[in-house]
Amino acid sequence: MDAAAIFDTVVRAHGDAAYELTLDGTKDPFFRVRAASWREVALFLRDDPALDFQFLQNLTAVDWIKQERLEVVYHFWSYRLRHGCVVKIDLPRDKAEVASVATIWKAANWHEREQFDLLGVAFLDHPDLRRILMPDDWPGHPMRKDYVEASAYRGMPTTRANTLELLPIWDKDKKP
Amino acid sequence: MSELILAYEASGEEMTLNMGPQHPSTHGVIRFIIRTDGEVMHEAIPDVGFLHRAIEHIAEKCTYEGFMPYTDRVDYVCAMPANHVWAMAVEKLADLEVPERAEYLRVISDELNRISSHCIALGATAMDIGAITPFTYILREREYVNELLEMLCGARLTYNYHRIGGVGWDMPAGWRDKVLRWCDHFEPVMAEFDRLITNNELFVRRLANLAVISADEAMSYGLVGPNLRASGVDFDVRRDVPYSIYPKLKFDVPVGRGLVGSVGDAWDRYWVRAQEWRQSVTMIRQCLAQIDGTDKEFWKQPKKLKPKGDAMVRVEAARGDMSCYVVGDGGTNAYRARFRTGSFDAMGIIREKSRGLMVADLVALIASLDVVAPEIDR
Numbered sequence: 085m086d087a088a089a090i091f092d093t094v095v096r097a098h099g100d101a102a103y104e105l106t107l108d109g110t111k112d113p114f115f116r117v118r119a120a121s122w123r124e125v126a127l128f129l130r131d132d133p134a135l136d137f138q139f140l141q142n143l144t145a146v147d148w149i150k151q152e153r154l155e156v157v158y159h160f161w162s163y164r165l166r167h168g169c170v171v172k173i174d175l176p177r178d179k180a181e182v183a184s185v186a187t188i189w190k191a192a193n194w195h196e197r198e199q200f201d202l203l204g205v206a207f208l209d210h211p212d213l214r215r216i217l218m219p220d221d222w223p224g225h226p227m228r229k230d231y232v233e234a235s236a237y238r239g240m241p242t243t244r245a246n247t248l249e250l251l252p253i254w255d256k257d258k259k260p
Numbered sequence: 261m262s263e264l265i266l267a268y269e270a271s272g273e274e275m276t277l278n279m280g281p282q283h284p285s286t287h288g289v290i291r292f293i294i295r296t297d298g299e300v301m302h303e304a305i306p307d308v309g310f311l312h313r314a315i316e317h318i319a320e321k322c323t324y325e326g327f328m329p330y331t332d333r334v335d336y337v338c339a340m341p342a343n344h345v346w347a348m349a350v351e352k353l354a355d356l357e358v359p360e361r362a363e364y365l366r367v368i369s370d371e372l373n374r375i376s377s378h379c380i381a382l383g384a385t386a387m388d389i390g391a392i393t394p395f396t397y398i399l400r401e402r403e404y405v406n407e408l409l410e411m412l413c414g415a416r417l418t419y420n421y422h423r424i425g426g427v428g429w430d431m432p433a434g435w436r437d438k439v440l441r442w443c444d445h446f447e448p449v450m451a452e453f454d455r456l457i458t459n460n461e462l463f464v465r466r467l468a469n470l471a472v473i474s475a476d477e478a479m480s481y482g483l484v485g486p487n488l489r490a491s492g493v494d495f496d497v498r499r500d501v502p503y504s505i506y507p508k509l510k511f512d513v514p515v516g517r518g519l520v521g522s523v524g525d526a527w528d529r530y531w532v533r534a535q536e537w538r539q540s541v542t543m544i545r546q547c548l549a550q551i552d553g554t555d556k557e558f559w560k561q562p563k564k565l566k567p568k569g570d571a572m573v574r575v576e577a578a579r580g581d582m583s584c585y586v587v588g589d590g591g592t593n594a595y596r597a598r599f600r601t602g603s604f605d606a607m608g609i610i611r612e613k614s615r616g617l618m619v620a621d622l623v624a625l626i627a628s629l630d631v632v633a634p635e636i637d638r
Binding site: 111147191194 | 608
């Protein structure tokens with residue numbers, strides 16, 4: 085099935101939970117799903133025999149800081165029907181919360197943890213929402229566009245002087 | 261992680277064991293917190309992130325072309341496909357064309373690299389369960405591949421060979437014959453390796469029926485590549501989502517059949533990789549036969565690279581479906597790049613599969629999934 089047919093199937097079952105099908109001007113056609121109905125739509129995507137998306141291929145969050153929103157992008161693939169689809173969910177940047185799909189696709193467990201860790205998306209009802217790549221006590225979410233790294237972490241400086249700039253020839257007062 | 265250790269401390273006969281981060285059989289810096297009762301594990305909880313180098317963040321800081329050397333570090337055991345996926349993602353985003361010769365060179369380098377990566381995977385599987393000889397033996401073959409790739413691009417591990425719009429260099433003179441001669445040499449080695457270890461009774465008994473992953477589990481946990489095919493799912497990105505010149509090549513996709521145990525056991529995962537060697541060699545031969553008919557041009561350098569929009573591409577790396585999702589906002593740098601790698605998901609299934617295994621079998625499980633630490637942590 086192509087993206088338009090997949091979108092129609094979702095719309096027939098879930099009404100306006102899915103919206104804004106984009107076919108032109110984009111490399112991979114996608115549609116958006118309202119965050120409030122994401123869990124039901126996700127279950128439908130996996131279980132409907134005409135869609136049959138058994139594989140959550142990719143889960144990404146994108147921080148659109150200028151538009152004050154955060155976008156979670158899901159890529160799905162069906163091994164049986166050999167088709168894929170892209171679903172995007174818009175979230176407000178200051179309250180980025182969306183239902184977890186970790187119980188629907190097991191792969192989502194770790195992918196959601198990673199996006200939580202790096203971009204601070206809260207996946208509600210996730211079984212084990214801990215940091216995965218950064219240390220447990222790391223402050224902030226490093227891939228947010230407004231993230232400023234602290235000057236030190238547990239007493240270890242996070243930056244160091246450029247050793248080339250320390251060469252005496254750059255220092256005008258000091259004679260080489 | 262600390263709260264996990266504390267939570268388990270109190271319960272009876274159970275013992276909490278730390279395996280890693282520096283452990284010879286974890287293939288990189290990975291840590292497992294193992295809850296064990298004697299030799300039998302209740303659970304092995306992976307703790308990853310020790311090799312996190314923020315590669316996706318670096319992609320936002322340098323230009324599209326400038327990021328290419330960093331993609332090597334996504335998976336340093338099999339770096340060519342990571343080069344390839346980044347080049348393809350940007351090409352799709354910016355609507356760039358690639359000369360045909362470059363496509364051939366990309367596929368040849370990918371497949372050579374796949375062979376060398378599987379050498380590590382298969383040799384290390386044998387070594388981890390106690391057979392040292394096959395590892396040193398097969399690493400000798402890997403040296404040949406490294407030499408060939410060094411002749412092609414000057415580097416042995418982190419190649420930085422693919423470019424956006426082509427590849428960095430053409431084949432050097434005489435390289436084609438050297439590769440063909442090496443293919444002739446490698447084919448008997450594969451048969452010998454099978455006699456030495458694949459069908460070795462001790463080896464088979466150790467791996468057969470170990471950590472069986474069903475097809476449904478494999479799909480749900482997002483396993484890809486050889487791990488997925490070992491569970492009986494007949495899917496290969498090269499054949500089913502064709503890219504580059506793979507549609508012009510004839511090759512089979514080996515799928516796990518449970519020859520010595522159940523479909524999806526550790527031996528099947530090993531066997532699928534051993535079969536992929538053979539397919540890669542035939543693909544290299546076909547490419548070298550076809551590349552002569554192509555134009556000399558191998559790199560169409562893009563003049564202005566400021567794409568807008570988003571694109572996702574998939575390639576078949578040695579550890580399966582490696583995909584890159586790249587978002588451009590009209591600047592010279594990517595707005596967001598994401599690498600989806602096979603090892604990350606393979607790691608996610610270990611906690612589930614470790615239940616009830618012996619501690620020594622955890623090592624075999626990790627090795628059979630062929631996880632590589634930098635690919636998990638990126």
